[in-house]
Amino acid sequence: MSMAAAPIRLDLDRVPRVDQVGVEERVARLNARSIKKESKVEALKLALSMMDLTTLEGQDTPGKVRQLCRKAMHLHDALPGLPHVAAVCVYPTMVGVARDALRGSGIKVASVATAFPSGMTSLAIKLEETKMAVDAGADEIDMVISRGAFLQGEYQHVYDEIVAVKRACGSAHLKVILETGELGTLDRVRRASVLAMQAGADFIKTSTGKVQPAATLPVTLVMLQAIRDHYAATGVRVGMKPAGGIAKAKLAVQYLVMLRETLGQDWLTPDLFRFGASSLANDVLMQLQKQRTGAYQSADYYSRD
C-alpha cells in the first residue's frame, strides 16, 4: 500500500520543462500500438471499471440521477461478465439521491464542488459547498482550481485553497481539476499538476467538461509524467482522471496504452485511474458486443440515461 496523499511544501523551482513537439511525437507513437482480440476485450472491460459516469447539467433531476445509478450497476445485462463502473459523478444537490440509489453496490458517489465549473467564488463558500457534499454522502470531491490566480502567478493562493478543500474533505478523496483547456501551454499543465499534488490531491483531473479543449492525450501524458516523478520523489501514488471529450472506445484504449507505458501495473486500477465521461460507456459496450459476435448492434439496444 502506498502512502496517502497529504500536503507537502510548495516547491515549483524544479518543475521540468515540457517540449510540446516531443510530447506530440510520443503520443503518436503510443497511438500506433495495435490492440486486438483478447487484449482489446480486457482493455474495454478495464475502461468500464474505471468510469466515472457523469451527469452535470442544470436540468438534472432526481429521476435522471437514479436512472444513471441504475445504469452504473447494470451496464448492459445482455453481456455477461461486465464490471460495474467506479463512480457516479453529480452536482452536490444530487449526492443524497445517488448515495441512496447506489447503496451496497460498491460504486462510489463523486460530487463536484467549489463553484464548479468556474471556481469564481470565495474560499469560504467553496469550503462550505465541499462540506455539504461530503455530509450528504460523497465519497469523492472533484474541485476546480482558481485558474485566474494560477495564470497570474499566485501559486501560493492556489495551493492554499487546495490544502483547505482537502481538509474540508475529511476522509473523502479529492480530485483536483486543472481545467487544462484554460491553461494554454503544456508547461503550465505540468506546473499545475505538481502544485496540486504537493497540496495533497488524491487525483489530478484534466477538465470540467465545460471548456474546450477538454481532455487530450498530450495533456494527459504530461500529467502522467508528473505523477510518475511525484511518486519517485515522495512514494505517493496520485491518481489521474482525464475528463471530457472521451466518447469513443478506441480513444479510451489509447489512454490505457499511455497509462500502461508511463506508470505500469500499479496504476491500471480504478483506484488510480478514472475516465470522466457521459457517453463513453455505450460505445465501449457496443465494441464489446462486436468482439463477442462479430457484428455491430444498433445503438438503440443500449440504454441512454
Next chain:
Amino acid sequence: MPRQEKKLDFATQWQYAPAPESTEHVRIDPQYDLYVGGKFVSPRAGKYFETINPAREEVLARVALADGADVDRAVRAARAAYAGRWSKLKPAERGKYIYRIARLLQERAREFAIIESLDGGKPIRESRDVDVPLAAAHFFYYAGWADKLDYEFPGRRPRALGVAGQIIPWNFPLLMAAWKIAPALACGNTVVLKPAETTPLTALKLAELIRDADLPPGVVNIVTGAGDTGAALVAHPGVDKIAFTGSTEVGRLIKRSLAGTAKRYTLELGGKAANVIFEDAAIDQAVEGIVNGIFFNQGHVCCAGSRLFVQEGVAAEVIAKLKERMETLIVGDPLDKNTDIGAINSAAQLEKIESYLRIGQAEGAEIYQSDAALPERGYWCRPTLFTGVAQSDRVVQEEIFGPVLAIQTFRTPEEGMDKANNTPYGLSGGVWTDKGAKIFAMTRRIRAGVVWANTFNKFDPSAPFGGYKESGMGREGGLHGLGAYCALEDR
C-alpha cells in the same frame, strides 16, 4: 528532484496480444536473377546465394551472385542506355519516369514494407512509417528537379556524369536505393546498383517496379552479390561515378582503388554521434529522443546517437528515466505492429555487437539491459546501456552498429562539446536544451554533417546528409545531392 528507488512495474497483467502484419498477399520468388538491360538475366557463372529472414533464421530466396563478367554486362547496358536514349531525353520526360516510380512505390507501399521487415529484421512500424514513405518522398523530390537543374546551378550548365555505380548497405535497403537512384536519374545518369548481400530483396522488387514503370532498358541495373561484386563495380573502367554507403573500412578501400582515376565519388561512412543533454532540457522528451537516437532500427544507423553526454545535474534522473523507458520497448517479431526493436540483421552483426558487450564489460563499464523477453530463434539483442565509460574506451570510440548506448556526464558546456567532438567520426549530433540561444551556440560547435536540436534521426529529402572526417565525403539529399551527380560547365 532526487529519485529514490521506486520501481514502476511494466510487466502488467494486461498484455498486448500479437498483432502480426499479414504476409498473405506478398510474393517472394524462390530465386532472383540479375536485373540488367531491362530484363532479369541469369548470372554467367550460375552461382546463387541465400538471403535469410534474421528473425527466424529461414531462407527467403536464392539470389544471383554477380561476378566481374556480370558487372561488366551491367555497366555496358547502363552505358548503352545512357548513350542511346536516356541522355537525349528531354529533362521533363526523365522527371515523368521518376514520378512514375514514386507513385508505384506508394501504391505498393505495404508490400515493400513487409519484405523490408522480412529480409532485414526491422520492425514493420519503421518500414511502414519511415523507410518506404521516405523512399517514395525521395523519388518525388528529385523527380521535380529533373527539368529545373539550370535554376539550381545559375550561370553554369549542368551535365550528367554518365554511368553511376552505387553500393548500398543493409540497414535501410530500399531507402538507400532511393537516395542513390533518384538524384542520379534526375540529373540524367544511368545506374548500376549493388544492394547488400543480406538484404537484396527490396532492391529486386524495386527492379520489378522499375520494369513496370517502363523505364528504358538499361537505365537502372541491379547486380546482387557481396564485397567482390562491389569491388568489381568500383574498379570497372566504364563507371564515371561511385556512390557508396557503408563502413569506413570499406570506404577507405574504395577511395584507395579510385585514386588516380577520373571517377567521382561520394562516400557515406560510419558514425559515433554525440547526443548532448543539457540540464535545462525538457527531460522527458529528451529521454524519448535518446531512445529514438540509439534504438531506432536496432541501432543499425550510421547517424545513431550512440554516445550520450548528460550534464551532471540531471544525469541520475535521465539515466533512471531511460532505464524505465527501456522496459516498455518490445523486442521481437519484426512483423508485429507493436514491436519496437526487431531482429539484428545477421549472425555476423550479432556476433560483432556481442563482442562489444564483452569488450565494454572488460573495460570496466557497467552494463544495463532491459528485461525484454526474446524469441527463441533468430538474432536478437536487448536494448543496452553502458555507464561509467571513458573517452578512451573502445565502446565509446568505435561504431558498434547495434542497440548499445555509451553514457558519459559533463559539467561545463565546453567539456561537453570537447568530448562530443573528440572522435574520428562526424556524421551527426544532437543538442537538447530549452534555451533558443543555446541551441544555436552549441549546435554550431558540433563538427558533424547533421546536427539535430531537441529531436533526433529526422530525415527529409530536401535536407542534405553527409559526414565530416571519417564519416565520409560529399553530401546526399537536397540540392547538394544533385551536385554529386552533375558536372558543371561554363555557359
